[in-house]
Structures are given as C-alpha cells and as structure tokens.
Amino acid sequence: MPLLDAAGIRAGYGDTEIIHGVDMRVDAGEVVTIIGPNGSGKSTMMKAIVGIVQASSGEIWFDGRRIDGLGADRRIPLGLCYVPQTDNVFPTLTITENLEMGGFLRSDRLDGRIREMFELFPDLAGKRNAKAGSLSGGQRQMMAVARALMLEPKLLLLDEPTAGLSPLLMETVFGMVRDINATGVAILMVEHNAKKALAISHRGYVLAVGEVRMENTGPELANDPQVGRLYLGSE
Amino acid sequence: MLEFLTAFAILIGIYSVFTLGLNVHWGYTGLFNIGVAGFFALGAYAASLLTIRPPSSDQVDDYLYAGDLANRLEGLPVIGALDVWFVAALMAASLVTAAVALVVGTITIRLRGDYLAIATLGIAESVRLVFLNERWLGNGSKGLYTIPRVFDGIVPAQDYDRVYLVVVLVVFAALFLGIRALVHSPWGRVLRAIREDEVTAEASGKHVFRFKLQAFVLGAVIMGIGGALYAFNLRAISPSAFTPLLGTFIIWAMLVVGGSGRLYAPIVGAFIVWGIWSGSQFLPDPLSSPNVRYFSVGVLVVLVLVYAPDGVTPLLSRVRERWTARRRLRRAVAEE
Amino acid sequence: MASAILRVRGLVMDFGGVRAVDNCSLNVDEGSITGLIGPNGAGKTTLFNLIAGFHKPTAGRVTFRGERIDGLPTYLVFRKGIVRTFQIPRELRRMSVLENLMLVPSDQAGESMWRAVAARWLVKRQERAIEAQAREVLEFTGLSEVADIPAEGLSGGQKKLLELARTLMARPRMVLLDEPGAGVNPTLLRRLVGGIRRAREELGITFLIIEHDMGLVMRLCDHVIVMSEGAVLTQGTPAAVQQDERVVRAYLGA
C-alpha cells in the first residue's frame, strides 16, 4: 500500500482551475520529484496534498486514511509536514525556538529531537541562539527543513528547496535530502533543477499544463530527451 | 419646540458639511484621517479671529486679539443681503485649512494607513493645544465669544437661528453639488481607482500622489468651512469643542453609519447620529444622561461595522426601491 | 529589418543581496511580437518592472524610441507609450468594465479638479469621445456584453481580456504582457491571440510577452528571447530556440 495516494485531483484558485485530474503516489521511504515547466501546476498539486489549497475533486489517501476533506492543521499531525518555498522560517525567533515551534503539536519534551536535528544539521548547531532572520540562504533552507522534521513526519513535502541558492549550496541541499531519506522519511519535492533532483530520486513525475505527462524512475527521466521537448512545447 | 428643531437642523447641516469633507478623504480616496478636529478648529478660529468684535469693557481680559478685523470689515457695503465679511471669513477659513493641509499632506500622504491616522491625530491634538495654551492667539481655554451674527442689523436677533439655518443649508447645498459633480467626473473616477488599487491607478498613468494630495486639501477645506459655520452658529468657540471625541469621532460615526463612499451618506449619517446624540435628552431619566450618548453612539458604530458594513444608506435605497416597486404594482393593478 | 523600439543595455537590479537582473541587454523590434521566456527566477518579471518604472535599476539603461526611460516613475513611462499588464489581473473590482477602460486615457480635462466643476461642457464632450473609444475597444476584445457590470463579476479569462483592453485604451506604442495565457480557456485564448495580432496589424503596437505556455509562444511570437539567471541566454525564431540545447539545459538545470 502506498504511503500517499492521490487520484484524479483537480484544484486551483478561485474560478481558475490549475490542475486537471492528477494521479500521484509516494511509497514509504521513497524520494519522488515533480518537475515541469512554470505554470504547470506543480506547487498547486503540492498545496492540494498539504491542504492549503482544497481539491475540488479527487481523493487523497495518506497512511491508510482519507485526508482530502481535512484542513491543513488536521493533516500535519498525521505525519505530513510541508516546507514552503519562501517565508519558511520565523525570522525573529532563534534557531532553537524555530525548532520548538516546528514541534508545537508534540506534547513530550523536545530536547531529544532538537539534539537530533543539530546532529543532522551541524551548521545550525553552532547558531542555536541566533535569530533565523540572520541566517544565509542555504542555512535558512536547512532551518526550514529541520523545523518541518520536528514532528518526525512520515512524508516531507519540499517546495523548490534550492530556489535562489548557488550551485554549491544546491549540492548541499540535495545531499541533505538524501540524508533525511536515509533516516526513513519519504520525500515529495517540487524542483526546477530537474536533472539534479531526478538523479537522487527513486521516481519522478513531469507535469505540463496541469496534467501528468510522464512518469518514470528518476534516472530514466533524467536521461529522456522527451522531457526537454515537453518543456519547450515542441511535443 | 420649533426653536429646538431649528437648532437641531442647523447642527445636522454643519455636521453634514464635516462628514462631506471626511467622505472625500476616506470614502472616495481612502485617506484615513482621524484628525478632523484639527481642520475643524483651524476653520473655526480663522473665521472667528477675523470677524470677532473687540471685547466690551466688562469682558476685557489680558489677552491680545490677533485680528479685530470685523470692525474694519463692518464698514464695507452689504451687497444685496449678503454680508461681505461673512463670505470673507469663510474664504479665510478655507485658505488657512488649505495651507495647513497642503503642508501636512505633502509630508504624511505617502504614509501607510495607520501611520497617517497617527499623524493626523497628532496634528489635531497639537492644533488644539496651541489654541488652548497660546492665550494671545485664542484666549486660551475661555475661547472666543464675541463672534458677530450674520445679517446683524437686518434680521432681528430672535430670528437669527432660522435665518442661519438657511445660510447653512445654502452653503451645504453648494458644497454638496460641487462634490457630486466632482465625484461623477473623471477626477472622481481616478480617486475611486486609487481607493481600490493604487498600483493599477499608477500603472494607468495616474500621478497617484497628486490626486491624493488634491483630495486631502479639498476635504480639509470643506472641514474648515464647516468649522467656520460652527463658529457663527454658537458665536462662541473654545478648545473644548475640538477634542478628538466631539471634533473627530462623532463625524466618523456619521460617515460609518451613513455608509462611506456614498453620496448621501453625510446627510443620512448626520441625521441619525445627531438625532441619537441630541434626541437622547428627551428620554426618561437615566437614559437622558449625556453619558449614555457616548456609549450608544460607540456601540452603534461597532454594530454597523459588524452587521451593515456598507452603512444605512443602501438599506434606505432598498426600502425606496421596494416602495416604488409596490407603487408601480399598485398602479398596474389599478390600470387593469 | 525593423529598427529597435526598445533597447536595454547592461541592466542590473539587486534586491538586498540577491541580483535578480544581471547585466541584461536586449532589443525589441518595432512592430514585433516578442516572447520572453526562461526558467523560474530568471528575472523576467523584474525586467518588466524595471522597464515600466516600478523599480529603479541598480545599473544600466533602458531607452525607448531613443529616449532614456530607466528610473522614470511609472506614470511618466506610461505617457511615453509603454503599458504593462500584471500576471494576476489587477482590475478595479468595484468599478464597471466600461469605467475600468474610461479611466485609462491620459490628460483628461475632467481629471483637473477645477475643470471638472467649471468647464463641464468640455469635460462632457471629452467623456463622450472617451466612452466611444472605450466601446470600440470593448468591441475589439469581445467584451461588449459585460460593459456595465462591475469587473469583479468577470470570469478569469474575461479579466485577462479586460487587461488587454485597458492597455489598448492607452493607445500605447508598446505593451508588456505578463503571462496572458495563464488560466485562460482555449476559446478565450483564441480570442486573446486574435486580439493581440489585430492590435499589432491594425494599430501598429509592439508586444513583449512573458509566457510559459510554449505552444502559445510558438503560435504568437515572431522572435523569442530566452533569459536565464538574470541575463539573456540566447534569442532567435521560436523554432530555433526550441532546438537549442542550451535552452533545454537552462530549463532542466543541468
């Protein structure tokens, strides 16, 4: 049974439908990447899964439960944590406080989990009492991911984690994605650095104009010339 | 009773003028001015200081009159039945408020809504404090109290209120028609566009700042004229009339209740709020306390904002529509 | 070969520490429909904002018909004849469609407070002319039936057409369209394409268009400029750009 199973999702904003019936699944322990040209509905699909945008039709099952009717606040405790592309930290809170807010829903003591996060992200450990607003772009992205991991999610959703980062930092972020996955967390991410993201993914989806146009394993998609043609509309 | 109604109508007229000015600021342009009292005071003092008579010997105080100009202007001929000095006083009130609004507006209009509110409140309080403390300018807390009557010598003193009501209505009508013409003109169209979305207005090639400044000055001038009308009604003014409550809040209440951005809101709002304000004195004892007014008007504003955000005017026009529809129906039935 | 109506030279724009536009230079030919494409974050919308005067560039210059326009405030750029639209339509929701259009023409006599009251005959005559022009534009864009309803009542696609109509009202020389195709159904899209083509042919307007729907770009544009990381990566005919390996790499982040 897949961890996440979305079928026939239609969603959009106001009277504009952006995605027109998308099927998507993520198995436990998988890294799955969604790529596609701008405006193809990647972020919208992700938001529909998290519950920030409500799907107008289709079903979403997570870990054996149907979740498409629930609000975002009721989906998080099930083990589904989301890192937005921008504004993804609390800038005037310290690193430690940001992590505590990430674990807001936990009733047990957070010290242990926070220590684990500092082991996973040693860069942050040295700055535990610094304001998140003072972090550099790459550190901020790690901070955001660490915040989302505080609830020990089964599935982590990342919306363009490398946006605005230098090539070197991109490598770091993708390395981080692999490390997190190694701890058993499944990851679904939207990326525009398609080649690099697919290289570390088990599977990938290519969206165009709100529909799934291709689905394959990561490495095969990465080497498929068809993908490039999809981007440039010569398909 | 007739006297009461006349006085009541005069104040509704004057408050309608203030509300008209505030409607230009907030209703049509989206400028959040909570310093109406400042322009009110400037207009009232400018008009009064120009026209005030020198104090008689029993009233002499140790302050200087800034103007003492009424005496000099009194010699001027009366054109038709119109007092030249009165018109001059209204113009002076307009000019003073326009000048202050131009300076204040140039500095503050670029501010975000709540900053603009704080700035206007601060300016209004500063104006009040100046008139309160600078005795040479406005006789301090005692204020000015020998303001002449309009048409003095022509109209008997006991008829003053009725005549003055006509004066107020004429001034209000002139301002109202002017505003109506402006609101329906391309100028008003630009203002409404700015109120809705400044970026779009800017992207349509409109110099947003200039339009906002014009609207700010225009609204302030109307408030200044209202202040002058107020001064010639009571013929005595003091800083206590220009507190944020009496000088600003009640006017906001009128605009909110009437429905901001609607042409008839000033009249409807002034009528309802002033009706509650001054009508409450006829209620049985505990309710007639003036303190009940503050409470009830405050609550009224909150209720209107929560339950009828567009104010009362649209409700009235809905009633009117239904009424005309029913009449049409009745006529149709009768014709059959 | 047509001459360039717009020249951008060495344009740089920094936001805080981020360089959104980095030494960007390009020409747009008069009377062309030029597409501006590129991956997310390539700086396309920032470039639009710089041309239209919403931002002042950190460095570089923009010339329009031989005149420097970088750093001019928006309303002055508008008066030079450059009009932009927004990715998300910014119609004036509570004003009627007709009013949305009638707002646009510059230098209306009635926009002066004094003349609006004192010279009403003049204002009225001008209003009639502007209304006639607005109705003509509504006809052109197929929005005549909805002229009198508040703009918030339009569908998403109709709002896109209204954006186009508003730009035409300005009698511009050049229009910057930001994603005209996003969220528009195929029927309205055909109307939009027809409208843009006719505006170019009949009114001689130059278009610079940001668009992600490559199908639309291929159909509509004579020339395509590809931006990547704040600068021009390559340019050429739609077909040539489509075959260019560098473009594919830019999109896929090789």
Next chain:
Amino acid sequence: MFFTARTMSSPAAARVSRVVQSTLAIVFVVVALSHIGLAVNGIFLGSILAMGAVGITLVFGVMRFANIAHGDMMTLGAYVAFFLLVSVLPEHTGLGPFTFGFPLLIAMPVSMAAVAALAVGMDVFVFRRLRLRRANIVTIEIASLGIAIAVRGFVQMVWGTPVRYFPNEGRAHFSLPADISIAPNHLFVSGAALALAIALHLLLTRTKQGKAMRATSDNPDLARASGINTERVLLWTWGIAGALAGAAGVLLVIFNATAQLKPTMGFQLLVPLFAAVVVGGIGNPYGAFIGAMLIGISMEVSTAWALPTYKPAIAFTVMVIVLLFRPRGILGSKG
C-alpha cells in the same frame, strides 16, 4: 515609510543620515543629563507609557492594526480599581512610604483581569467577525475607535464625568543630590512596570504560548502550517494587552500626586502611546519599551522650556523626527 525609497538610496545620503542620527542621539543625552531631575521623572512617565505601548504593539504584531481603544481600556482599568477601593475593599492608605494602602495591591490584579476579559470579549464579538469577513484594516481600526467611545461612555455612565480620587494620604518625597526629588509612588510605578515587563519577557521567551505568539506575529501562515492555533494566540495576545492596559491605568492614577481619575485620562495619552510604539518600531515589544522611555523623557524634559500641556505635541514631534531618519523606528525591521 516617510520617504519613498528613491530619496534615501545613495550611500552619501545614508552617511549624512547616520551622522545626523548620532548627533541627535548625543544632543538628546546631553539635554536629558543637564535636566537630570526632569529626566528621572521622564523615566517614571516612560514606565507607564511602556505598559500601554507594549500592549498596543503586541496586538499590532498579530493583527496588523493600531488599537485606538487602548487608551480607554486603561481608563476602565483605573475605574475598576477605584470601584474596588471605595466600595469593596477595606479602607487603608499610606502603605509604607506610598500614598495608597495595601488594598491597591489587591485592586490592581483584579483590574488587570477585568480589562483582559474586556479585551478578549472585544476580539470574540467584534474583531473576529470583521476578520472572518476579511474586512479592510482601517475598518477594523474604526471599530476600535467605536469601542473606545463606548468604553468611555460606559465609564461616564457608571462613575460620572467629575474628577474622582483614589483614597490617598500625602507623603514626603525622597530627596537626592543634584536637585532630584522622587515621589515614593513613582518608585512603585517603575517597580511595578519593570516587574510586568520582566514577566512579559519571560512569557514571550520561556513559555510555549509566548513563543507561539511571537511566531504568529512573525509569520502567521507558517504558524498555522506548524499546527499553532492562531485564533487562540490572538485571544492570548488580547488578554495580555488588556491586562497591561489595566495595570497601566491603575499606575497612571497613583503616578499623579493627587491620585485623580478622569474619564479622558487614557484617551489623552493616546498620542504619546502611539508615538512610543512608532518610535520603537511598530510590532516590536522591546522597541515599544525603548520608545516609551525616549518619549517619556522628552515629554518631561521639554517642560524646562515649554508649557506642560504641550507634552503630547512634544511626543508627536519626537515621533516625526525619529521617523524622518528611521522610517521603521529604532528597532523596526518589518515593512
């Protein structure tokens, strides 16, 4: 916000601005030190302003609007304490060196609770409805103006318009060198204000609720995405702001040598309060504290030349001057 970005962009202008800012700061310190007696009074006034300003700024942080009713909430707090002191609690004055008696120590927490309850009620019955309707910020602000007047009307209905007094007895001032004379009450006022400020600081930095308040103020969307119930955070914020307003109202009464109450006492403080909030950087509680001290000292020191009644105008002028050079206030960071 005072000027568009264009005017302040060049590095030369920034350097000039820095020089002017430092000069102004030095002038401020020199003038304050040369009138040390007044400056000390300013610190006491500043502690009261701080209590009010911190409440306004906390609410602004999560709701993004400046609450005009805050001054009248202070007034209500003072009158609730007045009611308790004259009608409920035993009569006692002259506790230690202070003019008031031990009942005030009971009345003050009750006032704080009463005003906190009012503030929470305001949110539930008025602001939440407007919020759910996605009403314009200014509409919400006008509603707070309506509440301000209703609260004042309520105070006047119940207690009337004449001036009232807390039970009190005269007490000698402490005399210090350099012509400094300190009323014992003033020490109580600053002590209480400091204690409340420390309590608030601990709440905001040490408790889960407090951190959630700061998180919501920082980024409400992300707070919701972390499972924080932001509606409940708003109620907490209103409650704390209300309690601070209640305390500030009571302290404002005993700050005064004759311990008098007026229905307008809170509203009249609104301009200095807003000035303190804006000077410190709107939305930042620590900034509000600094702003309140700056405004309080300026207001008191100004009485060396200006009439004391001009104090609110002085507060406003200081605000304008600070905004000219630091459009987002001293500690302001957000736009």
